[in-house]
Amino acid sequence: MNQxxxxxxxxxxxxxSPTVSAVFGKWSAEVLWSLMHTGPLxxxxxxxxxxxxxxxxxxxxxxxxxxxxxxxRTYYREVPPRVEYEATEMARxxxxxxxxxxxxxxxxxxxxxAARRAYQGPTIS
Numbered sequence: 001m002n003q004x005x006x007x008x009x010x011x012x013x014x015x016x017s018p019t020v021s022a023v024f025g026k027w028s029a030e031v032l033w034s035l036m037h038t039g040p041l042x043x044x045x046x047x048x049x050x051x052x053x054x055x056x057x058x059x060x061x062x063x064x065x066x067x068x069x070x071x072x073r074t075y076y077r078e079v080p081p082r083v084e085y086e087a088t089e090m091a092r093x094x095x096x097x098x099x100x101x102x103x104x105x106x107x108x109x110x111x112x113x114a115a116r117r118a119y120q121g122p123t124i125s
Contacts, residue, residue: 022068023094027053027061032070035087036095040074042084065091 023029027050034049035041041049047058062085065071070091076082 022064022070025061025064027057028065029098031058031061031065032087032091032094033098035071035085036092036098040084040086042082046085 023032030050030053031046034046038045038049043058043062046062047053047055050058053061062071062073066073066085070088072086072088074084074086076084
C-alpha cells in the first residue's frame with residue numbers, strides 16, 4: 001500500500017505529484033466525481049455509477065481516498081447495516097479544478113483524438 005509522502009517528496013521536482021497521485025490515480029477521479037455530483041452513496045450505488053471498476057479496486061480506492069481525507073465513510077448501526085461514502089469538504093474544494101479540467105477536456109479532446117489517430121509510433125524491426 002502507498003505510504004504518506006514525506007516532506008522531501010512534497011517539495012520534489014514536481015510539487016503537485018502527491019496530489020495528482022491521490023486525486024487522479026486509477027479510478028480515484030471517477031469516485032470523487034461521482035460522490036461530488038451525487039452526494040453520499042452506498043457502495044453498490046457508487047459501483048453502479050462507475051462502469052468497469054472491479055469490486056476489489058473500488059474498495060482499494062475508497063480506502064485510499066478515506067486515508068487521504070478525501071472521502072468519509074459512515075457506518076449506520078441498522079439491521080441490515082448500512083455504509084455510505086461521501087466526498088469530504090477537502091474533496092469538494094477540488095470542484096473548481098474538476099470544472100476547469102472538464103472545460104479543458106471538451107476543448108482539447110478532439111485534438112487529442114486526432115493526434116492519437118495520426119501518431120506513427122516507433123516500429124520494431
